[in-house]
Amino acid sequence: MAAxxxxxxxxxxxQNGPGGLAxxxxxxxxxxxxxxxxxxxxxxxxxxxxxxxxxxxxxxxLTTALGAxxxxxxxxxxxxxxxxxxxxLLLLGTPLAWALARGTLPFPRVWEAGVLATLLxxxxxxxxxxxxxxxxxxxxxxxxSDLHLSATDTFLALVIAQVYExxxxxxxxxxxxxxxVDYRLEQQAALLGDPPLRVFRRVTLPLxxxxxxxxxxxxxxxxxxxxxxxxIIAYHPTGLPLQIWTxxxxxxxxxxxxxxxxxxxxxxxxxxxxxIWSARARSxxxx
Amino acid sequence: MLEADVEVDRRDFTVRARLTVAPGERxxxxxxxxxxxxxxxxxxxxxxxxxxxxxxxxxRVLTSTGKxxxxxxxxxxxxxxxxxxxxxxxxxxxxDNLLYARTRSTxxxxxxxxxxxxxxxxxxxxxxxxxxxxxxxxxxRVALGRLLLSHCDALLLDEPYAGLDASLRRTLTDLVVSLxxxxxxxxxxxxxxxxxxxxxxxxxxxxxxxxxxQVGAPGEVVLRPAAHRVAELVGYTAFxxxxxxxxxxxxxxxxxxxxxxxxxxxxxxxxxxxxxxxxWDSGSGSVPGSGSVPGSGSGPGSGSGFAGVVxxxxxxxxxxxxxxxxxxxxxxxxxxxRPAGALWEVAIRAAGTTVTGRLPEAVPTGTVAExxxxxxxxxxxxxxxxxxxxxxxxxxxFAEGARPGRAGVEx
Numbered sequence: 001m002a003a004x005x006x007x008x009x010x011x012x013x014x015q016n017g018p019g020g021l022a023x024x025x026x027x028x029x030x031x032x033x034x035x036x037x038x039x040x041x042x043x044x045x046x047x048x049x050x051x052x053x054x055x056x057x058x059x060x061x062l063t064t065a066l067g068a069x070x071x072x073x074x075x076x077x078x079x080x081x082x083x084x085x086x087x088x089l090l091l092l093g094t095p096l097a098w099a100l101a102r103g104t105l106p107f108p109r110v111w112e113a114g115v116l117a118t119l120l121x122x123x124x125x126x127x128x129x130x131x132x133x134x135x136x137x138x139x140x141x142x143x144x145s146d147l148h149l150s151a152t153d154t155f156l157a158l159v160i161a162q163v164y165e166x167x168x169x170x171x172x173x174x175x176x177x178x179x180x181v182d183y184r185l186e187q188q189a190a191l192l193g194d195p196p197l198r199v200f201r202r203v204t205l206p207l208x209x210x211x212x213x214x215x216x217x218x219x220x221x222x223x224x225x226x227x228x229x230x231x232i233i234a235y236h237p238t239g240l241p242l243q244i245w246t247x248x249x250x251x252x253x254x255x256x257x258x259x260x261x262x263x264x265x266x267x268x269x270x271x272x273x274x275x276i277w278s279a280r281a282r283s284x285x286x287x
Numbered sequence: 288m289l290e291a292d293v294e295v296d297r298r299d300f301t302v303r304a305r306l307t308v309a310p311g312e313r314x315x316x317x318x319x320x321x322x323x324x325x326x327x328x329x330x331x332x333x334x335x336x337x338x339x340x341x342x343x344x345x346x347r348v349l350t351s352t353g354k355x356x357x358x359x360x361x362x363x364x365x366x367x368x369x370x371x372x373x374x375x376x377x378x379x380x381x382x383d384n385l386l387y388a389r390t391r392s393t394x395x396x397x398x399x400x401x402x403x404x405x406x407x408x409x410x411x412x413x414x415x416x417x418x419x420x421x422x423x424x425x426x427x428r429v430a431l432g433r434l435l436l437s438h439c440d441a442l443l444l445d446e447p448y449a450g451l452d453a454s455l456r457r458t459l460t461d462l463v464v465s466l467x468x469x470x471x472x473x474x475x476x477x478x479x480x481x482x483x484x485x486x487x488x489x490x491x492x493x494x495x496x497x498x499x500x501q502v503g504a505p506g507e508v509v510l511r512p513a514a515h516r517v518a519e520l521v522g523y524t525a526f527x528x529x530x531x532x533x534x535x536x537x538x539x540x541x542x543x544x545x546x547x548x549x550x551x552x553x554x555x556x557x558x559x560x561x562x563x564x565x566x567w568d569s570g571s572g573s574v575p576g577s578g579s580v581p582g583s584g585s586g587p588g589s590g591s592g593f594a595g596v597v598x599x600x601x602x603x604x605x606x607x608x609x610x611x612x613x614x615x616x617x618x619x620x621x622x623x624x625r626p627a628g629a630l631w632e633v634a635i636r637a638a639g640t641t642v643t644g645r646l647p648e649a650v651p652t653g654t655v656a657e658x659x660x661x662x663x664x665x666x667x668x669x670x671x672x673x674x675x676x677x678x679x680x681x682x683x684x685f686a687e688g689a690r691p692g693r694a695g696v697e698x
Contacts, residue, residue: 182374184370184372184374185374185376187334187361188368188374188376189376189387190360190361190362191332191334191361191362191364191366191367191368191439192362192367192387192388192433192437193362193363193365193388193437194362195360195362196362199362202387203376206378207376207377207378281378284417285377285378285417285418285419286417286419286420
């Protein structure tokens with residue numbers, strides 16, 4: 001068979017090559033600008049409350065509100081109870097999240113549904129139900145009073161309410177973080193001689209840490225801002241959210257705003273730090 | 288010495304195998320995907336619980352389900368495992384990965400050994416890099432180095448180089464071979480590619496659906512498969528009925544005593560061999576194409592003599608031309624001829640089945656070609672090898688008393 005000469009015909013001018021989209025450059029740029037602008041509007045809408053807060057806050061109202069004696073007490077209380085809440089979550093939520101992620105529990109869906117239930121219940125309802133669970137006339141309440149404790153209008157009550165409001169955020173976030181760790185890496189570590197706890201410390205935890213940090217940061221923000229359950233079982237002592245509420249009730253909107261800023265200032269740094277840290281940890285792995 | 292006698296349940300079958308691997312010995316577990324090879328390794332590594340097993344490694348009992356139950360956890364077995372995914376810890380640098388198993392108690396001599404091994408593996412300039420930056424080959428070298436620095440007592444390699452290109456695979460295989468010899472540890476490689484298994488192993492075990500079909504030298508298993516199924520697995524693509532081998536009338540004294548020609552049917556113009564005095568294919572103008580399957584001889588053909596024995600044809604063990612002194616001559620019409628690497632894959636229709644051979648020269652389609660299957664293995668209706676054991680490779684037992692038989696050719 002004679003080989004036929006191969007001819008390559010160049011595409012005629014004006015035609016697009018195969019696979020190319022016939023969109024003029026100018027139109028493409030306009031499209032892009034439009035898309036960015038649209039996303040920008042959505043982003044600004046989400047940030048709207050923060051912008052409103054900053055624009056409506058006057059320096060004088062800030063100094064008068066925060067200059068009053070004891071003005072920082074709610075802040076300190078919230079920070080303390082938030083820290084304790086975080087500790088409780090770390091201690092109790094981490095093993096639960098790990099077990100959920102590894103799927104080693106029987107009927108894993110049932111366990112997950114239990115965690116979701118606390119997320120799905122409105123915080124106010126959680127507060128009401130907590131009264132029936134840890135209130136003074138319940139079995140747990142009796143037990144607590146034997147220990148000279150009470151879970152009504154105390155620091156303990158505040159912590160309990162915050163734990164219930166923030167736990168699902170932490171557990172689900174940490175579960176996702178553990179779930180992203182390849183179990184074969186843990187197997188490999190075990191084959192290299194590490195018993196389970198050391199595998200957890202050397203492999204699982206470092207790999208899950210960025211995700212867990214984010215989960216903790218979100219849980220912290222939820223705990224600091226917990227209101228629904230808190231207002232039912234821990235009206236006193238007064239944390240920041242309740243301070244905002246009572247100030248609003250008693251003296252009106254303008255005097256409540258400074259506390260809103262304080263809440264923002266206290267609740268945000270940790271999530272932002274966690275975000276930056278986890279982003280850096282992830283990029284370090286890629287370099 | 289690694290000794291494993293394992294019975295472990297899989298979803299649809301039970302893996303049963305008994306293996307012994309001496310220090311410095313390299314055993315390849317070869318079989319199709321899903322044969323249970325990886326499961327076997329995971330039982331040895333302690334990652335999967337067996338139904339029944341006794342595994343010892345240099346005198347230590349790793350698993351025992353007998354009277355005294357032992358099940359050492361993976362971290363106490365000192366068994367190293369390398370998988371297709373190198374499994375480097377992404378949060379640790381190459382150096383920290385390599386030294387992962389070197390904890391306080393063993394870190395004394397690590398530095399010198401690390402340097403030596405890194406040089407050998409050609410990863411000494413990557414020490415500070417993070418695993419995400421490594422190429423596939425580099426990652427595998429690091430994983431291998433980490434395994435060797437852990438001083439495990441046995442190496443389990445689970446298709447470690449499946450995703451790598453051929454030359455890299457070769458280099459790494461050679462490296463492992465020399466390191467296993469130097470360390471004198473028993474090594475098991477799981478492979479579903481025969482060439483890879485052969486390049487690595489000095490003993491080859493064929494596993495299929497959890498059953499250990501044959502263990503032998505890498506060459507022997509291919510040249511002398513112990514069973515029909517083994518032959519299929521090691522690359523025999525066609526099984527042609529052997530004339531005059533069955534119990535029926537006209538059956539000859541068995542394949543070992545005769546030269547065999549499976550020729551094209553009359554009218555095909557094949558020349559010398561197309562005499563029509565066939566005594567075994569009469570009435571079966573078309574032999575079922577599946578005549579190669581053991582036990583299928585219950586059809587109409589079984590009475591006429593070819594029910595029993597089939598010859599396995601390996602495409603790489605076929606030469607062109609008529610060489611009755613070297614094996615089984617097959618004649619048939621060329622149905623296709625296409626390039627396969629540097630060779631031509633030629634398919635002919637013979638004995639009711641398609642026989643392919645890889646030849647150095649192309650053969651025009653439609654013509655009659657004669658191929659000789661060099662020293663083919665024979666299998667009886669039950670799938671067991673019949674002549675293979677009796678006739679060593681190179682024996683010209685087929686040279687005498689040429690008695691051509693014929694098979695019908697479907698066109």
